[in-house]
Amino acid sequence: MSNFITEITPNRPVYVDNDPQNELTTLNLGPTHPATHGVFQNVLQMDGERIVSGVSTIGYIHRAFEKIAEHRPFYQITTLTDRMNYCSSPINNMGWHMTVEKLLGIETPKRVDYLRVIVMELSRITDHLICNGILGVDTGAFSGFLYLMEEREHVYEIFEEICGARLTTNIGRIGGFERDFNDIAFAKLNKFLEKFPPVLKEFEQLFNRNRIFIERTSGVAAVDPETALNYSWSGPILRATGVDYDVRVNEPYSSYQDFDFEIPVGTAGDVYDRFIVRNEEMWQSLRIIEQALEKLKKEPKGVFHADVPEFYLPPKEQVYNNMEALIYHFKIVMGEIDTPKTEVYHAVEGGNGELGFYLINDGGRTPYRLHFRRPSFINYQMYAPMSSGMLLSDAIINMSSLNIIAGELDA
Amino acid sequence: MAKITNQQVLDKLSAKFGDKLSAPTEPFNFLTVDMEAAIVNEALAFLKNDAELRFNYLTDITAVHYPGLEKELCVVYHLHSLYNNIRIRIKAYVPLANPAIATATNLWEGANWMERETYDYFGIQFVGHPNLVRILNVDDMTVFPMRREYQLEDPNRVDKKDFFFGR
Secondary structure, three states: OOOOOOEEEEOOOOEEOOOOOOOEEEEOOOOOOOOOOOOOOOEEEEEOOEEEEEEEEEEOOOOOOOHHOOOOHHHHHHHHHHHHOOOOOOHHHHHHHHHHHHHHOOOOOOOHHHHHHHHHHHHHHHEEEHHHHHHHHHHHOOOHHHHHHHHHHHEEEEHHHHHHHOOOOOOOOOEEOOOOOOOHHHHHHHHHHHHHHHHHHHHHHHHHHHHHHHHHHHOOOOOOOHHHHHHHOOHHHHHHHOOOOOOHHHHOOHHHHOOOOOOHHHHHOOOOHHHHHHHHHHHHHHHHHHHHHHHHHOOOOOOOOOOOOOOOOOOOOOOOOOOOHHHHHHHHHHHHOOOOOOOEEEEEEEEEEEEEEEOOOOOOOOOOEEEEEEEHHHHHHHHHHHHHOOOOOHHHHHHHHOOOOHHHOOO | OOOHHHHHHHHHHHHHHHHHHHEEEEEHHHHHEEEOHHHHHHHHOOOOOOHOOOOOEEEEEEEEOOOOOOEEEEEEEEEOOOOOOOEEEOOOOOOOOOEEOOHHHOOOOOOHHHHHHHHHHOOOEEEOOOOOOOOOOOOOOOHHHHOOOOOOOOOOOOOHHHHHHOO
16 A cells, blocks of 8 residues: 655645556655754655655744734843744844834944844854754764854853843843843853864864765755845855845944954855855854954943833832832833834844844834744745755755754744 | 935836825835735836846735725735845735735745745735645634734733723
């Protein structure tokens, strides 16, 4: 008794055995397959080892964030953004804070911008570490991943020092940070900047010119820039095709225009190029962090949030002892502050592409409508079409190199 | 920054489509144009293929529900010209009874899932879409959950009602 797909409805494959001459095999790759890191289902039709066609099914961890966001005040939405791309949640948090600041017209001090840049670049590093490490695992090289995981741990310790959390960070507040970076945070950061480059260098030495790795990845899932743009790709995978689109440069936010860094681009758009682009971006991130630390020295100490009492919660001891602070505290928590009735789109360069927030505000406590432009969702739609004709093992590393995060895919 | 101004983009659009556009605004320097749903596809093609404007990148498609308007559903397109580094937002209102608008999949492959998501949330019918079915929600769902009439929580719960917050 054999099961063949003769008809595929996109979300629910129908198994009908009315074509015994069909020699293709149906393979359910996922939704919980150890080789796909996350909840991804692809129903593939296989001719031996080769994929003939595939259909992606998504939505397994859909949590209706956009609906929830319509019922939450601005400051409560930060925790929703954490749970999208959880490999680089600080970028999501700050992207959201900057969207609200843009809406409210809050100007943040330069020191806040530079602190944010440090945190965002650190989380970009963790994001790329995971992606490239996992790509190594999927091509059969486990040790590189373990070296990198240790460094990710060190970054998470810095986050822990700054905000108390590690993975879903809820870092920062509208207007800045909830507290200043302490000395331990800076000490850990300096230690990381000292210890990480040799590890990354060793990782590159393990992979970059490794013949097995090159033969495994070079030319696999190559995408030309026209196709990538046609599918609205963004982030490292778009840059690997040779398009130098990076939101940090095109529309600088959080004072990225003050920094001197390069946008690495690839040429072939294959898995190898994506790997190299991510590695190179980590070097650039380190460069940015070093510059930010240098710039911080010139900024007045102790400034860690904008002076916006209407939106930034006062310190607790003032709430208890100062009437004005108590009023502001009450108004912020109860959402009694008038906000402009307008709409705003703000994009940040997330770990895997342009993360956009489209916020329509009607002046109420909550957004009228909030839409997340999620790079994973948009980048993933080419996966099934591009897998046709590919070997199954190539499709696996292709998925790793796209860096699709299930939480962001399904929102 | 941007190599052309919002005004230049708007002038070119107006010259081509004239009275079918309305209410151009620039919230936070982001050109926003309302247009009739019937010409959206033509306008998108014009913006994409015009030799000067070159809005070659489809950033996003989504929709908004405004109960009480004559045409309740608003489809929103965000385009980006990577050549000129400028963005434009296009809005088209469609009635709830017949929420039909032409698909953009003939211009961008990437529009496919964006439109499926919008259909899934709001029930917008993208005419000509190759495969307009639900994408995030289960197939058996009978409603379009992002429409405003569907409450998130138990409707009997009152502790989060706006009147408790002075509104």
